[in-house]
Structures are given as structure tokens and as C-alpha cells.
Amino acid sequence: xxxxxxxxxxxxxxxxxxxxxxxxxxxxxxxxxxxxxxxxxxxxxxxxxxxxxxxxxxxxxxxxxxxxxxxxxxxxxxxxxxxxxxxxxxxxxxxxxxxxxxxxxxxxxxxxxxxxxxxxxxxxxxxxxxxxxxxxxxxxxxxxxxxxxxxxxxxxxxxxxxxxxxxxxxxxxxxxxxxxxxxxxxxxxxxxxxxxxxxxxxxxxxxxxxxxxxxxxxxxxxxxxxxxxxxxxxxxxxxxxxxxxxxxxxxxxxxxxxxxxxxxxxxxxxxxxxxxxxxxxxxxxxxxxxxxxxxxxxxxxxxxxxxxxxxxxxxxxxxxxxxxxxxxxxxxxxxxxxxxxxxxxxxxxxxxxxxxxxxxxxxxxxxxxxxxxxxxxxxxxxxxxxxxxxxxxxxxxxxxxxxxxxxxxxxxxxxxxxxxxxxxxxxxxxxxxxxxxxxxxxxxxxxxxxxxxxxxxxxxxxxxxxxxxxxxxxxxxxxxxxxxxxxxxxxxxxxxxxxxxxxxxxxxxxxxxxxxxxxxxxxxxxxxxxxxxxxxxxxxxxxxxxxxxxxxxxxxxxxxxxxxxxxxxxxxxxxxxxxxxxxxxxxxxxxxxxxxxxxxxxxxxxxxxxxxxxxxxxxxxxxxxxxxxxxxxxxxxxxxxxxxxxxxxxxxxxxxxxxxxxxxxxxxxxxxxxxxxxxxxxxxxxxxxxxxxxxxxxxxxxxxxxxxxxxxxxxxxxxxxxxxx
Numbered sequence: 001x002x003x004x005x006x007x008x009x010x011x012x013x014x015x016x017x018x019x020x021x022x023x024x025x026x027x028x029x030x031x032x033x034x035x036x037x038x039x040x041x042x043x044x045x046x047x048x049x050x051x052x053x054x055x056x057x058x059x060x061x062x063x064x065x066x067x068x069x070x071x072x073x074x075x076x077x078x079x080x081x082x083x084x085x086x087x088x089x090x091x092x093x094x095x096x097x098x099x100x101x102x103x104x105x106x107x108x109x110x111x112x113x114x115x116x117x118x119x120x121x122x123x124x125x126x127x128x129x130x131x132x133x134x135x136x137x138x139x140x141x142x143x144x145x146x147x148x149x150x151x152x153x154x155x156x157x158x159x160x161x162x163x164x165x166x167x168x169x170x171x172x173x174x175x176x177x178x179x180x181x182x183x184x185x186x187x188x189x190x191x192x193x194x195x196x197x198x199x200x201x202x203x204x205x206x207x208x209x210x211x212x213x214x215x216x217x218x219x220x221x222x223x224x225x226x227x228x229x230x231x232x233x234x235x236x237x238x239x240x241x242x243x244x245x246x247x248x249x250x251x252x253x254x255x256x257x258x259x260x261x262x263x264x265x266x267x268x269x270x271x272x273x274x275x276x277x278x279x280x281x282x283x284x285x286x287x288x289x290x291x292x293x294x295x296x297x298x299x300x301x302x303x304x305x306x307x308x309x310x311x312x313x314x315x316x317x318x319x320x321x322x323x324x325x326x327x328x329x330x331x332x333x334x335x336x337x338x339x340x341x342x343x344x345x346x347x348x349x350x351x352x353x354x355x356x357x358x359x360x361x362x363x364x365x366x367x368x369x370x371x372x373x374x375x376x377x378x379x380x381x382x383x384x385x386x387x388x389x390x391x392x393x394x395x396x397x398x399x400x401x402x403x404x405x406x407x408x409x410x411x412x413x414x415x416x417x418x419x420x421x422x423x424x425x426x427x428x429x430x431x432x433x434x435x436x437x438x439x440x441x442x443x444x445x446x447x448x449x450x451x452x453x454x455x456x457x458x459x460x461x462x463x464x465x466x467x468x469x470x471x472x473x474x475x476x477x478x479x480x481x482x483x484x485x486x487x488x489x490x491x492x493x494x495x496x497x498x499x500x501x502x503x504x505x506x507x508x509x510x511x512x513x514x515x516x517x518x519x520x521x522x523x524x525x526x527x528x529x530x531x532x533x534x535x536x537x538x539x540x541x542x543x544x545x546x547x548x549x550x551x552x553x554x555x556x557x558x559x560x561x562x563x564x565x566x567x568x569x570x571x572x573x574x575x576x577x578x579x580x581x582x583x584x585x586x587x588x589x590x591x592x593x594x595x596x597x598x599x600x601x602x603x604x605x606x607x608x609x610x611x612x613x614x615x616x617x618x619x620x621x622x623x624x625x626x627x628x629x630x631x632x633x634x635x636x637x638x639x640x641x642x643x644x645x646x647x648x649x650x651x652x653x654x655x656x657x658x659x660x661x662x663x664x665x666x667x668x669x670x671x672x673x674x675x676x677x678x679x680x681x682x683x684x685x686x687x688x689x690x691x692x693x694x695x696x697x698x699x700x701x702x703x704x705x706x707x708x709x710x711x712x713x714x715x716x717x718x719x720x721x722x723x724x725x
Contacts, residue, residue: 001037001039002019002021002035003018003019003020003021003026003029003031003032003035004016004018004019004032004035004036004039005017005019005057006039006042008048008049009204011050011051011208012048012049012051013049013050013051013052013053013204013207013208014039014043014049014051014052014053015052015053015200015204016036016039016052016053016054016055016058016065017055017057018032018054018055018056018058018062019056019057019058023067024058024060025058025060025061025062025063025064025116025122026056026060026062026063026064026121027063027064027065028063028065028066028067028070028095028120028121028124028154029066029067029069029070030070032097032426032535033094033095033537036098036102036654037098037101038460039339040098040101040102040105042107043107043109044101044105044106044107048387049107049425050107050108050207050208050211050716051107051108051109051110051208051210051211051214052107052108052109052110052206052207052406053109053110053111053112053200053203053204053207054065054109054110054111054112054124054125054128055111055112055200055203056113056115057113058115059115059720060115060116061114061115061116061117061139062111062114062116062117062121062125062608063117063118063120063121063122063124063171064116064118064119064120064121064280065118065119065120065121065145066119066120068297068434069298071288076601078191078366082289084156085285085289085360087287087289087380088285089281089282089285092153092284092285092288093277093278093281094117095120095153095154095464096153096154096155096277096278096280096281096365097129097277098124099124099154099155100127100155100273100274100277101712102124102127103127103128103129103216103219104219105214106214107214108129108130108206108207108210108211108212108213108214108233109128109129109130109207109214110128110130110131110132110203110204110206110207111124111125111128111130111131111132111203112132112134112199112200112202112203112204112475113125113131113132113133113134113139113141113190113199113225114134114139114196114197114199114200114208115134115136115138115139116138116139116140116278117140117141117142118140118141118142118143118178119143119144119152120144120154122141122142122143122156123143123152123154123155123156123159124154125141126155126156126163127155127159129213129214129215129216130191130203130206130207130210130213131190131191131192132190132191132192132194132199132202132203132206133181133184133185133188133192133193133194133199134181134188134194134195134196134198134199135181135182135193135194135195135196136181136195136196137180137376138181139181140177140178140179141178141179141180141184141190142172142177142178142179142621143156143160143172143173143176143183144176144178144296145176145257146173146174146175146176146257146258146261147176147299147300148293148296148297148301148525149255149256149287149292149293149294149296149297149300149668150257150284150287150288150293150297151173151257151258151260151261151264151283151284152173152261152280152542153281153284153287153288153709155277155280156173157173157261157264157265157268157280158264158265158268158273158277159218159264160173160189160444160593161225161229161268161269162188162217162223162225162226163187163188163189163217163226164188164189164226165227166225166227166229166236166239166240166265166269167227167235167239167581168187168226168227169265169329170239170243170261170265172245173261173265174211174261174262178259181193192206200548205386208225210460210660216273218272218273219273221694223379225269226356227269229269229690230269230270231270233453236269240262240265241691241706245421247262250536251668252536252538252539253537254521254537254539254666254668255292256287256290256292256293257287257293259672260286260535261269261283262279263283263505264279264282264283264284266558267279268280270296274301283569288405290493291678292668292669292670294670295670295671295674295675296667296668296670297479297652298576298656298670298674298716299657299660299670299671299674300660300667300670301620302354303653303656303657304495304657307495307496307497307653307654307657308490308495308496310486310490311545311653312471312482312486312497312498312651312654313482313483313486313487314472314479314482314497316479317479317480317482317483318483319483319487320402320431320480320483320484320487321487321488321491322341322402322403322484322487322488322491322595323346323347323402324346324348324349324400324401324402324403325338325341325346325347325348325349325401325403325404325405325488326349326351326398326401326403326404326405326422326426327341327348327349327350327351327354327405327407328351328405328406328407328408328418328422328572328618329348329351329353329390329406329407329408329409329435330352330357330358330360330361330362331357331361331407332364332461332462333407333435333459333461333463333599334350334352334361334405334407334408334435335350335360335361335362335364335436335489336364336368336459336461336462336463336464337356337366337405337407337459338350338361338362338365338389338676339364339365339368339369339463339464339465340463340464340492340494341488341491341492342365342385342386342388342389342720343369343385343492344491344493345388346388346490346491346493347388347390348388348389348390349390349392349397349398349401349448350362350389350390350391350392350393351393351395351397351398352391352393352626353393354393354485354582355391355392355393358391358392359391361391362386362389364393365385365389366382366386368464369382369385369386370382373418378702395421395422395424395425398422398425398426399425399426401426401645402430402431403428403430403431403433403464403484403488404422404426404430404431404432404433405433405434406418406419406422406432406433406434406435406437407435407459408710410436410437410438410439410443410558412439412443415434415436415439415444415447415487416444416447417447419432419434419444419447419448420447422455423448423449428448428449428450428453429450429453430453431453431454431455431480431481431484431611432448432453432454432455433454433455433456433457433459433481433485433488434454434455434456434457435456435457435459436458437458437504437505437508438503438504438505438508438559438562438665439500439503440474440501440502440503441454441455441456441472441473441474441477441501441722442475442476442501443475444456444474445474445476451474451475451476451477452476452477452478452480453478453480453481454474454476454477454481455467455471455472455473455474455477455481455482455485455500456471456473456474456490456505457468457470457471457472457485457488458470458471458472458505458507458508460507460662466661467494467495467661468494468495468496468497468507468657468658468661468662469479469489469494469495469497470496470497470505470506470507470658470662471485471486471489471496471497471498471499472499472500472501472505473498473499473500473501474501475501482498486498495657495661497651497654497662498650498654499643499646499648499650499654499656499658500647500649500650501648502646502648503563503566503567504644505648506640506643506648506649506654506655506662507625507656507662507663509639509648509660510639510640510643510659510663510672511636511662511663512556512559513520513635513636513639513698514540514544514547514632514635514636514663515537515545515547515548515551515556515576516574516576517537517544517631517632517635518531518532518535518543518544518548518574519544519548519575519576519579519580520543520574520579521574521628521631522545522579522597522616522618523575523576523578523579524611524616525616525617525618525619526618526619526622526623526628527618527622527682528608528612529608530622530623530625530628531543531544531545531628531632532544532545532546532608533625534625534628534629534632535629535632537625537669538629538632538633538666539665539666539668540632540664540665540666541664542675544632545596545597545598545608546597546598547664548590548596548597549590549591549596549597549598550590550591551590551591552589552590552591552596553580553583553584553589553596553597554584554589554590554593555590555687556580557580557581557584559585560577560580560581574698577609582615583596583597588609595609596609597609597612629633630687630691631691631695633666634684634687634688634691634699635698635699636659636665636672637675637676637688638675638685638688638698638699638700638701638702638705640655640659640672641657641672641676641684641701641702641704641705642702643706644673644704644715645702645705647702652671652673652674652715652716655671655672655673655715656670656672656673656674657671659671659672673716674716676715677714677716681708681709681712681713681714684701684705684709685705685706685709688700688701688705689701
């Protein structure tokens with residue numbers, strides 16, 4: 001066996017130690033499936049074997065889910081032919097049959113879980129007769145498949161409800177929520193919680209003491225679901241009747257996985273296990289044949305992981321971890337960066353021009369850490385982290401820093417002044433990173449005497465929660481700076497994308513179009529409520545006006561003014577420019593001033609400003625919601641395509657990851673480039689041409705898009721798309 005070590009002790013107890021070669025974490029692939037099949041045959045057929053314990057041979061944890069390269073091969077063979085739904089079903093059902101063979105092998109099987117056990121790995125554990133878990137704060141268990149467009153397809157949707165009840169199981173599966181060990185034990189999802197490192201021995205003791213415990217509860221006569229189930233059970237019916245509309249509302253009808261999960265749970269709960277797992281596989285096969293799942297898996301999992309492992313990092317550069325960070329600016333952004341850096345073990349000098357502001361920045365660090373007390377954070381650890389942060393107004397205190405991040409006011413002159421003073425202390429050989437959201441890095445780099453050591457490193461607010469960091473290369477940025485920035489992002493456990501210099505870079509530039517299009521529709525007299533609802537139905541986190549308030553109407557206006565000043569006659573005015581200028585003139589600056597597109601009454605719920613209709617008279621004929629959604633979507637798509645054509649983006653992978661994790665672009669699409677490939681570039685061009693004719697050149701398709709439509713090209717090469725799916 002290549003993936004499982006099979007040992008039998010003197011008591012006749014077999015230990016199956018999973019150790020998939022060339023993988024940092026155990027995953028389910030063809031070799032593992034073949035080895036598990038052979039192991040089950042031995043357990044069931046050899047009289048000397050009294051039972052078995054399944055454990056992991058890796059320090060990283062027990063097991064994750066399916067090897068996604070294997071999953072991709074299920075969706076398309078070497079010739080590019082997509083299998084039929086029946087063929088997909090056969091491949092999917094093979095895993096279900098294997099786990100079913102395990103739980104009906106006639107011998108007791110215990111699962112010894114140390115470390116993370118999720119997805120298919122957790123489904124394997126659910127098929128065992130006992131689950132013993134080593135108690136560790138780092139251990140997580142559960143079924144997060146819904147987060148990448150799937151749902152549990154290895155029996156999880158059937159076994160979890162039979163263990164903890166339908167309602168509770170749905171709450172976890174529909175959210176992709178994971179269990180901590182104590183929580184899983186309380187919910188009866190695991191049977192025994194033991195000290196870390198003792199799971200294998202305790203599992204072996206149970207197997208030895210329970211030679212007849214080889215029948216699952218759901219295979220025993222008279223079994224009933226916790227809380228009840230069945231078409232005539234009021235609680236079950238009420239749960240299922242309420243779950244569907246709630247799910248459709250939450251997902252805005254955009255996600256296929258949750259609806260398929262509900263169908264599998266409902267139908268499976270009415271049937272014995274052998275038929276229930278067939279139902280699950282039927283719905284799972286239907287989901288995986290839809291492009292939505294492939295796109296989400298590629299962007300949210302495969303490409304995201306590749307980015308975090310340094311796919312864009314210069315390969316010839318030595319590792320350059322940051323030990324001491326000079327953090328310039330102690331505002332919300334600077335304090336947030338200081339927080340994640342200190343948590344990652346770095347010494348942080350938090351610099352500001354005013355000591356009170358610098359101290360306030362450290363208070364922010366403390367406030368964030370306090371919220372984590374009891375959730376992996378102890379008072380002792382909190383004190384250690386805080387001790388790493390030194391607030392100061394003295395440039396000399398920056399001495400010894402091996403990386404600089406600047407997050408001062410968005411003004412070229414102010415940034416240049418600070419940059420030069422820092423160089424006097426640290427020297428130009430130190431890597432300098434600017435956290436700017438719009439100002440061109442090439443221009444800012446002129447203040448650092450070695451521009452090859454100057455790089456953009458754009459964080460998103462709040463830094464502690466937002467997973468993305470946009471790394472921006474100036475025209476002279478060198479490989480050492482790229483490596484340093486990438487290694488820093490890795491240290492703080494964020495996801496990086498790498499883009500080239502441009503005003504607004506990629507994320508700010510493309511995100512801004514979503515807000516601009518919403519503002520322009522307000523100016524046209526389109527009902528603001530329609531615009532906001534259309535944005536949410538599109539799959540965006542909030543409507544364009546609401547997010548405009550959060551970011552600040554005033555900030556958007558300042559960016560426009562700065563661009564007009566910088567570009568002069570080359571600046572292309574947008575209808576939204578005058579609208580935002582008017583709002584600022586009226587003092588409606590956004591949420592920070594308690595009034596913008598919305599009013600924010602103290603102690604009350606925000607609501608759209610009633611004066612909008614007077615300021616922008618309502619058009620007599622209103623578009624339908626699909627028209628509004630189309631404009632909001634395609635205005636973003638064409639700007640993303642422009643960034644690709646101009647070389648701001650070098651890969652569609654960075655474009656999709658940056659869109660989803662940077663500004664919340666509809667995750668169910670897999671990102672703008674995945675979406676354009678899926679609907680067809682020809683279709684995208686046709687829609688853009690129609691919108692441009694109706695609403696202006698901001699929708700005009702790029703030359704590259706037109707050429708791609710003519711040639712049948714896609715952003716993701718078909719072969720690489722299959723491999724990544």
C-alpha cells in the first residue's frame with residue numbers, strides 16, 4: 001500500500017495509519033481509495049483481525065477532503081470530453097460505497113483523530129463506529145464543502161443528521177461551520193475527547209473492549225433521528241419548510257450547492273442508509289457537472305492555495321522573513337497591520353507624528369486582542385503580543401527594522417517627506433512598502449533612492465479580518481522587494497495577489513466601478529432601492545450605495561479630484577463625478593458623518609435618504625431588476641478586462657482571487673474572469689456593445705476581448721482549467 005500502513009497487534013487489532021506521500025495533508029485520491037478498499041477487505045475477511053483503528057501518520061492533522069487534482073480528472077478526461085451525469089454519478093458513488101463497506105465490515109472500527117479532520121476526511125470518520133479526538137485548540141472538524149460550491153458527497157449529508165439531528169446538522173453544513181473538539185463532543189458528533197496525543201491508544205482500548213460494536217446506530221432496528229424525521233414528523237417538516245426559503249434569501253438564489261444539500265437531506269432522511277447515500281450521490285453528481293462548482297473550487301481553493309504558497313514569488317530569492325517592522329502611521333490601517341504583524345511574532349515600531357496617536361494605535365491592538373480572549377488567546381499570550389508593539393514619534397526608534405510599511409495620509413507630498421526621513425535612518429537597502437489604495441507606486445518610489453527596493457502593499461480594512469493583500473510592482477520594483485513583501489504576507493497568513501502599477505491598481509479601480517455605476521443610475525432617476533436590491537441579488541455583499549457610504553463618499557470624491565489634477569485633459573469625466581461632488585458639498589459624506597446615500601439615526605436602523613428623490617427626480621419608466629444587475633455586473637467585468645489588457649493584471653488567477661477576496665465580487669461565479677469564460681467571451685462582447693450603445697463608452701469592450709471572441713480564446717486555457725478544477 002502506498003498511502004496506508006497496515007499493522008496488526010497481538011490482540012488482533014489492526015491500525016491503519018494514513019500517510020499520503022508528497023502531500024502536506026492527507027487527501028483522498030485514487031491511490032488512497034484503492035488502499036482503503038484493500039484494507040477493508042482484509043479487516044472483514046481475516047478472522048485474526050478483531051477490529052481496526054484508523055489514524056494519521058502526519059503531524060498536520062488527520063485528513064482533509066478530496067485531492068482536487070483527482071476531482072478535476074473526474075470532470076474531464078485527457079481528451080477534454082466531459083463525462084455524462086451517469087458517469088459522474090458512478091465515480092461519486094464509488095466513494096460512498098467504500099465508506100458504506102467500512103461501516104458494515106462486521107468488525108468494530110474506531111477513528112483516532114489528532115489535528116484537523118474536515119471534508120472527506122470527516123466523512124471517513126463518520127463512517128467509523130467510534131470517533132476519538134485528541135483535544136487541541138488547533139483541531140477543527142466538520143464539513144465545509146458548501147464554501148467552495150459543493151456539499152458533503154461522501155455520506156456526510158446523511159450521517160451527520162443521524163448523529164445530531166436534522167436541524168442542527170443543517171445549520172453546520174449550510175454554513176460550512178467547523179466544530180472545535182469540545183463542541184463536537186457536546187453535539188455527540190464525536191464519542192470521546194482525550195488528551196492530545198492519546199487518541200490512538202484510547203481508540204485501540206475501545207476496539208479491544210467492544211468486539212461486537214460493529215453496527216452503526218442507523219443500521220439498528222428502531223433507529224430514530226435525534227429530534228425526529230419523516231414526512232409526518234412536525235419538527236422535521238417545519239425545519240425543511242423553513243430551511244428552503246431562508247437559504248434562497250441568504251444566497252439570493254445564486255448558489256446551487258445549498259439547495260442540492262437540502263434536497264439530499266430531505267429525501268435521504270426518508271430512506272434507509274443504502275438508498276440515502278445513492279440519493280446524496282445523485283445530487284452531488286448534478287452539482288459537480290455544473291460550471292459553478294468548478295469555478296468556485298478553482299478560485300476559492302486551488303488558486304487561493306497556490307497564491308498563499310508563493311506562486312508569484314521570485315523562485316531565485318532566498319527566504320526573507322520580517323523580524324522587525326517599521327509601521328508608519330498609527331491610524332486604523334496602520335494599527336491593523338501592526339496587530340497582525342505582532343500576532344505573527346514580529347517586533348513592531350508603531351510610528352506616528354503625534355505620540356497620542358501612536359499610543360491610540362497600540363490601544364487598537366489591545367482592543368482587538370481582548371476580543372479574542374477565550375478563543376485561542378490567553379492573557380499571557382496577549383501580554384506577549386502587546387509587548388512587541390512600541391508606539392513612538394522618534395524616527396531613530398526605527399533603527400534595525402528590516403521592512404517598512406507606510407500607511408500615512410493619502411498625499412504624495414506627505415508620503416515623500418516620511419519616506420525620505422525613514423531612509424536617513426534605515427538606508428535604501430531596506431525594503432519599503434507603501435500601503436496606498438490609489439497613488440501610483442512608481443511615482444511614490446521616487447522618494448526612495450533605490451526604487452528597486454520600493455513596492456506597494458495594499459491592505460483592506462479591517463486588516464484583522466480581510467484576507468487579501470494586493471502587492472503592487474512599480475516600474476523599477478526588483479525581485480528582492482517582491483520576495484520580502486510576499487514572505488511578509490505569508491507570515492501574517494493572508495492571501496497575496498501581484499499586480500502592476502496603475503492609478504487605483506486593480507482592486508480599487510475595479511471596485512470603484514460598482515459604486516460609480518450605482519451612483520450614475522441614481523442620477524438617471526432609477527429608484528435607489530431597486531439599485532441596492534439588484535446589487536445584493538447579483539451576489540455582492542451589499543448594494544453599491546451602501547458600500548459607497550462605508551468607504552466614504554468624500555474619499556471617492558477626493559480620489560476623483562486627485563485624478564483630475566494628475567491627468568489634466570487626459571482625465572475622462574464620469575457622470576458620477578458631479579453627483580459625488582454635490583453630495584460632499586451638502587455634507588453628506590457617508591457613514592462616518594451619519595449621512596450619505598443613507599441616513600444613520602442614532603440608535604435606529606439605517607435607511608435610504610428620503611431627499612434622494614427630490615435631488616434626483618424619479619424616472620417615469622423604471623428598468624427591471626435584471627437590467628440593473630446586468631449594468632452593475634458588466635461595468636465591473638469590462639474594467640477587469642481592461643486591467644488585463646493593459647497588463648495591470650498578468651494572470652486571470654490574480655484577477656479572480658483579488659475580486660472575490662478584495663471587494664466581494666459574487667463568489668458563486670468564481671470571479672470575473674471565470675465568469676466571462678463560463679458565459680462565453682462572445683456573449684460578454686455582445687452585451688458590452690449593447691450597453692455601450694445605450695449608456696456610453698465606459699461599457700465599450702476592449703480590443704483584446706473582441707479578438708478573443710473572434711478566435712474562441714478564453715482567459716483560462718482549457719487544459720489548465722481542467723487541471724485546476
